[in-house]
Amino acid sequence: MAMSAITISIVATVFLLLYRLSRIGQRPKGYPPGPPTLPLIGNLHQMPNKQGHLQFQKWAEEYGPIYSLILGTQVMIVLSSDQAIKDLLDKRSNIYSSRPETYLGNIVSGGYRMLLMEYGETWRMIRKVVHNSLNIKAARTYVPYQDLENKAMLLAMLEQPASFIDHIKRYSNSLTTQMLFGFRTISTDDPRLKQLFHGFEKFSEVTGSASAALLDVFPILRYLPDVLLPMRRYSKELHRKEYDLYVGHYLETKRKLREGKAKPCFCVDLVRAQEELGFSDGIAAYVSGSLLEAGSDTTSATLVGFMQAMILFPGVPKAAQAELDRVCGDRLPDLNDLPDLPYIRGCMKESMRWMPTAILGIPHAVIRDDDYMGYKIPKGAAVMWNVWAIHNDPKRHADPRRFDPNRWAHDSQTSAEAAMNSDASKRDHFLFGAGRRLCQGMHIADRSLFLAISRMLWAFDFERAVDEETKKEIVPDMGDLIPDNGLLVQPRPFRAIVKPRSEWKASRVREEWSKMTKLLDNNQQWETVPEGLIWRDYEPVDAPAKT
Template sequence: MADVPTIAIASPTFLSAVLFEPYHDDHGTPRGPLRRCRASIVASSAHRPPPSWLSSGAADSSHCGQSAPGGYTVLLLVPSASRKNARGVDGGVRGRIGELNITWPAAAWSLCSCPIKCPLMLHARLSMSPQLTYTPQIPSENLHEQLHVWARQYGPVFSLILGTQTMIVLSSSKAARELLEKRSANYSERPDSYIGQTVGSGGLRLLFLPYGQDWRMIRKLSHQLLNANASKTYVPYQDLESKKMLVDLLDKPTSFTEHIRRYTASVTTSIVFGWRVPEFDDASLMRFYDGFDAYIHLAQSPSAGLLDFYPLLRRLPNFLFPAVRSAAALHVKEKALYRSNWLAAKEKAAAGTLPPCFCAALSRAQRSLGLSDDFAAYIAGTLLEAGADTTGNTLIAFVLAMLLHPEAQARAQAELDAVVGDDRLPTMDDAEKCPYTRACVKEVLRWFPTAILGAMPHATKQADEYEGWTIPKGASVVLNVWALNMDAARYAPPASTGGEEKNQHQQQGGIPAAIDPALFAPSRYLSNATWAGASVAELATHADAAVRDAWVFGAGRRICPGVHVAERSLFLGISRMLWAFDVVAPSAGATLPSPRDMVSGLVVMPKPFEAAFRVRGGGRGEVLRREWAGVREEVLGEGEQWRKVPEGMNIPRGL
């Protein structure tokens, strides 16, 4: 049984770049990066003879870059420049993977041919003046693309060695379905995150919570309040907030990003806490965003990586790691913010004045579940973190898709016009009669997955074996959603070029395989009966790996419980924007943005771009204002908050 093909990555800060050599197939041909880690250049290279393929004086460079004869090729993780996120907040210094070619004259190897560990070798190598050449292997952004390249080169299951830690990358639906879902009992842990969870969250953040009794308890409650039937009751919240978004787009179309983010944030705060976000710059929302931005800055900092990749460093004094002190201070502020929102909701629930929401059910269940106020506050707070940006970023990506693919926009609008007409807005009751618009929802989740690498890795509880490869205990397991969504075996490039309507659909193994996966083409979901008829949630949990879709919501027992709510928010947002507006370039001849320009983070979003929202004819602008004015007068009161429970809401009581 062999180790998973491995790419060695290390930190030059500690001079521990890892040597590696290729493994060979049955015919002696070099394949993949390496079977297992080798010695480090400084710490251990004096105790290891040159690998067999170097001692002969000729190295095959086809397996790992352009290493010269007598040299090693090493992948390094090095700091890159600080970046700002979409809100202009400093994103901190990020790591960058590059290739370091280290070459010695052949004479250096002949000084010591003994296979026994020999300190002389290090002296010999250094005295021969090695030549060092560093070449970046991937840009500082879009790691998912490089992982996809490696998956095509080394196979759908490979590993990265990050310091002392092993990370397994899954890039096929077959492997993801088998490991994360069929073997979910072993793949539902989370990797240790010292700054992200232990210091920065006090061990309370739901996203990092270990797979155990507490996690299962909260998961059960979340499922009861967010399952397929329960999620239908939140539609009045989504209906009102989407109408507000449309009027905002009508009045200030250039600020579409803010309007979309306010829509999804307000839906989430209403569902979780029972209060609305009337405007994007609402102080309550900004406190959440600012705190979460600061948290992500620290959780993804180089210090956080070092302390996770080299756990022994945690024993060093904290003054050596300012990020640790900052994370501890941030946790104090964050916990105070989360507690204040939780305790306010809890007080209103006791008084009977809290609108139907997650906190209402959580307050009823708190005593029986034995939850502290701190834990309950973090459960609610992290649900807000998870629900607001993911759906909002997806809708922003959809606007980008409409800008780049006007033929898809025109086809969806024609369908909506035929079903809805021009005197009312689309509703959830229209969804079954609008298959192409539903396909737009599925396609944008595939074309621009916000959780592009699964948001958070899984971890193995015990060592495992998959198709002859060994997966060690405690390994992180990354779901490369991007690679799955760009699978050419499932979405083969078309024979013809041009708009999607010119392509002739084919079938390969029952899966649509007509259109280049890089294109936004909703019709790919209409050429297969299973894909066309199923909801996003049904595809995200489908038992057949060949049909399984919507990987952006995760997999196995860690799959996002909010998939039903997200699907409805997306359908209402997409159908109503297309019904009301034409999304066009801001000016004639304007340079169109690239869908590959992304703002990286825990989730990704398109880099800021410009688009114009041109209201469509038939009096649709008047319909938008009439619809918003009516629902606003009916259910909103002081401060634009909920004055009465919208009709049709019937929240389950939970545990």
């Protein structure tokens, strides 16, 4: 009898396991629709190896504004309309602000990267620290940095026009290193600049890889040794390099601040927050390092996309230059001109719509069961906001692959105002996220983009390069993005002719930079704190209190 009971128990257990295995990969009743699944793997076999945004767009056209993908043991809910994003990620942000587990991404990040961090006390603490230094009031004070770095970029384009992509990267990176660490990046050959962009590109490749997907949806594979998981071994190597870079930046700045030798910067607030709250140097380094990535990569990638659009749509720069000549005449545009330059503002908005760097967004995760449009959204599901599909919805934007600043002729909203608009259809782009994960540096990004776009168009003409052998124009492929299937993308480097619109404008660029050099020391760093900077009244950490 005892043996019979044991046998029955074993058989029942086996059948239960088989039943549960048979359910893996199936789309449960009540979930949003989606492509047909296979046992165990679900839709995993249909996930594209490259240009994933195009496949996600096709599924949106077939299955509508909300669909689901069953990826082994995981569920992904894909939001492909502005209203769905408003309803869930914005209005229900209290349950839609976490992140799904990203195994390899967190190995690269050491668990410190705010971008991938789950919603909780640590994330909220970091967000508060960041908000204090990047809010709309603080953003206005960074204009001296933006003005100087922009003029440095113009001079570099004048002197080395073929390297315009490198100059754009230095511009965005140097602006960010000043705000965060108090020093300028003065050369495109700076090894720290090269390491940052290379490392972040590889991070994006890792998180978008097939290996990352398999390890997320079948966690049992994580028990395999590194010799059978080369991507995990590579992720550990990336983390070591990344950690050394970010901790090096932070500790060097921390030391200089304590000695009273550093220029005021975001790390002033970060060091004080660390002393008050007691978090580690690793967390502090990745807070500043993550902001360095965001400020450097997103702005530069958007500007590279803008440059490509000027080459592909030559009528746009001509119309923009006509507006600039009418409003600004012989002087460089500045931020006060923004209200009078609607076409330039349209170029900014269209750049972020036409070439969104976070092409499929960064997935959120829902922390409890929810319902939407009659569908069930299960606790723990990844929730992706389908940026590319929304930006290229012909019902939202006619002829979406045409770069047309006139789409925004009557839209004077900033990125923040558009993101907060109660009418979802009035949001211009989804580059900066949604809900509580909305990028806090978008006020700074808007200004950096305006200065770069307006002044490059004021000073330069952009033409297609010509192949030396065939004598034919080289036309960049707007669909050729790098990495092929990464978390964040940008156009593959392309050739273009950048030349001053006139010798007078070239001399004016040199003259403007000459004025800037008077503010710098022999090492091309700020001689004194720029007027109006948020940390102007800064005192070194540990300075004696005033009596």
